[in-house]
Amino acid sequence: MPVSLQKVHKHIAKKRGVVDALHENSRDAKRLRRAGIRDDRVARVSATLARGRQSYIDRIVYFHENVPEDAGVFSDSDMMNLIVRSVEAEGPIAIVRCFIRINTGGHRYINRSVPEIEQLQSERRKGRPPSKREENLLQRTDAENKEFKTGFWLPDLSEQDVIKSLASWNGDWSGLSSMKFIRLTKDGGKQSSAFPPKGMS
Numbered sequence: 001m002p003v004s005l006q007k008v009h010k011h012i013a014k015k016r017g018v019v020d021a022l023h024e025n026s027r028d029a030k031r032l033r034r035a036g037i038r039d040d041r042v043a044r045v046s047a048t049l050a051r052g053r054q055s056y057i058d059r060i061v062y063f064h065e066n067v068p069e070d071a072g073v074f075s076d077s078d079m080m081n082l083i084v085r086s087v088e089a090e091g092p093i094a095i096v097r098c099f100i101r102i103n104t105g106g107h108r109y110i111n112r113s114v115p116e117i118e119q120l121q122s123e124r125r126k127g128r129p130p131s132k133r134e135e136n137l138l139q140r141t142d143a144e145n146k147e148f149k150t151g152f153w154l155p156d157l158s159e160q161d162v163i164k165s166l167a168s169w170n171g172d173w174s175g176l177s178s179m180k181f182i183r184l185t186k187d188g189g190k191q192s193s194a195f196p197p198k199g200m201s
Contacts, residue, residue: 008035053173055140056153056197060169060176062109063155069167074157076190083152083184084110110144113137151183153197158182 012028022029066082074082120134130138147153156162162180169175181193 003035005032005035005039008032053196057171057173059109059153060155060166061171062112063157064166064169067157067163067166069164071163073160073163076158076184076188079154079157079184080186080188082108082157083148083154084108110141110148113141117141148184149186151185151189151191151193153181153183153193156180156182156192 008031012032016028022032063082117134117137120131120137124130124134144152155166156179157166159180165179169179177195179195181195181197183191183193
């Protein structure tokens with residue numbers, strides 16, 4: 001039965017008194033080592049999961065901040081306008097356009113780091129390699145462009161209840177399970193997607 005290091009320590013202290021000196025190979029010392037190793041493993045796994053989920057949480061935060069609750073439903077072209085910069089469109093995106101321009105400097109989701117990339121490139125001396133930050137931003141933009149070609153994962157903004165649940169989202173990963181998601185491709189294809197996103201689902 002796996003238990004945390006704190007509980008094992010408390011149980012041993014209750015049985016023996018103050019735990020300040022244990023024999024190296026005693027059963028209690030082995031229990032403490034096993035519990036410590038388990039706690040480290042659980043912390044490592046949860047940190048890895050959190051890092052993997054962070055890009056999706058950042059994406060939902062972007063839509064949460066840039067889509068007002070009273071925006072109305074979005075068409076496929078309106079959703080594509082939120083993802084990448086494109087020609088002017090009519091519809092609910094017109095309500096959101098000024099809001100996005102104020103909050104993000106007019107850049108859409110995939111192009112949101114272009115000003116920072118340009119600034120880093122202009123600050124770099126000629127012949128010098130790009131900084132780590134610039135490389136990370138370029139890799140992220142490239143990965144998002146590739147994902148957009150095959151299917152960009154986002155909330156289904158063509159349904160009013162999804163927009164309302166997005167507006168009331170509290171920022172937790174588990175709070176996303178009530179929303180409906182889709183994958184939108186660059187050529188206009190749209191298919192329903194699962195939560196959490198797995199591969200091309």
